[in-house]
Amino acid sequence: MFSQIDKQILKSWRQYAVEPRLAKLTGRTLRNTGPRIAVLGNCQAFGLAYAMKVMDPSATVDHFSAIGRSRVANMDMLVATLATYDYVFTHDFLEGHLRGGGDSEELIRRLPKTVKTPAVTFAAFHPDLIYIQDKSEPLHGFIFGPLGPYHSAIGLFGYRAGLTLDETRAAFNENVFQALGYLDLWNEAATGFIENAKLYGFDLSTDLMNWARRGVFMYSIVHPKSFVLFDIAKRMWEKAGLKPPARDFGYYEIHDLARSEIFPVYPAVARVFGAQGGYLFKLQNHHISHTVGDFLNLPQYLGSSWKTFEKTGQEHLANPRVDAWLDDEKTKTYVMKLARENQKAGLKPTL
Known part of the structure; x- marks a missing residue:
């Protein structure tokens, strides 16, 4: 085949x-x-x-x-x-x-x-999104869960640290995001994106500023919205000596990557950018002519993720960021403390 x-x-x-x-x-x-x-x-x-x-x-x-x-x-x-x-x-x-x-x-x-x-990678809108690499499969060998290769760092931390599902769910609050640096990643993400593009001979700094004015421009850390790719296509043409015409791309755009998994922009993160956030996780659906697809709220996503973790086994759940949190006793203890306090206070978001 x-x-x-x-x-x-x-x-x-x-x-x-x-x-x-x-x-x-x-x-x-x-x-x-x-x-x-x-x-x-x-x-x-x-x-x-x-x-x-x-x-x-x-x-x-x-x-x-x-x-x-x-x-x-x-x-x-x-x-x-x-x-x-x-x-x-x-x-x-x-x-x-x-x-x-x-x-x-x-x-x-x-x-x-x-x-x-250059490919577009930008993490400021989705600072919690991680991949879990299957070390036995070096080429795209990711462990797949309810949202394909997209996993939550906080979700994985809660599982490996011994928190309950409810306590882990309560960790999805602004005080934990603040403690983990989720609310101030823009400068790092922007600098990394611009510098990476320069390695390929592209100056995308003005384009990035224009995208930011339109709000959230990523579906995940690696899936940009279509207008981003249109602007990059124009730069590619210019580099090849072609002249991009004036065209209203918005009239013809296809949101191809929206058919794949979409990771939510958490509410506290969204407020930083003046956007509306939530905890609605979209499952991939490449057959939109047959079905409208499905979504998971936060407790559903975490519950399904934990089933994946249990099936996979602790020895295969390595991730550098989560490993670092667990190895740093101060960070581990503080995040667990916040999660349990939030849980007792009834701060367990759903959507």
Whole structure:
């Protein structure tokens, strides 16, 4: 069975080698007569590719996934495929996605026209979101819970520290967030984002300021809203020597990443940014034509998370941040104290 990138490569060759010949035989006029553009990368790559198609509807714009493993495609096949495009953009990707190895650096060496672009990572809105790495699976080997790979640091701390579910739920209050530094991460997140973009040759400082004026612009620490990806797509075009047209992207935008899991912006965190927050956790739903999907409130999310933790086993629940809290007796004792005091005071949020 073909993987996603295998199918995308086959589709690309059909478009490139077969469809023009069929059009010539049948007299059909090809719709896409502009440049061929390829966007390779993570979950943000589709949004970038879609934005480029909006910017030039005459272009052939194809998205190639660097998520998961190919069953057929190797680096030779990928390079040969991408060589048929006028412009190629890629996120960083590690060895293991393609058969026989090969990463984004090798792709750039073998196909110098490739432009590397930064992925968006921004934690200020979701300071509690963590991943739990499965050490037996180094490539995207995350432990999945009720919200896929997204876990709560406080939830994991409560489980490992021996708090009850109610006590852990009571830790989701402003005094605990303050103690853990959740309410003042903006400067660190903004500086890290801007400096990382500079490593790729992009100055996104003005864009970040504009996004911030629109409120919360992330669904999670790695899933930006579509207007963010549109602005980055424009910068990618400029770097490649293309001129982005004036376009009302908001009229055509697709919130592709909203189909995936959405981590809430906690109320005390949201107030820092003048936004409305809550504890509503959205489950992934990539079949919106069939079902509206489902959500979990805080007690449901924590209860389901703890079932995952119990099934996984303590020895597999390592996370650097939570490990540090547990190893620091002062932090551990203080957070547990606050959680228990909140619980006795009836401060157990739900939504």
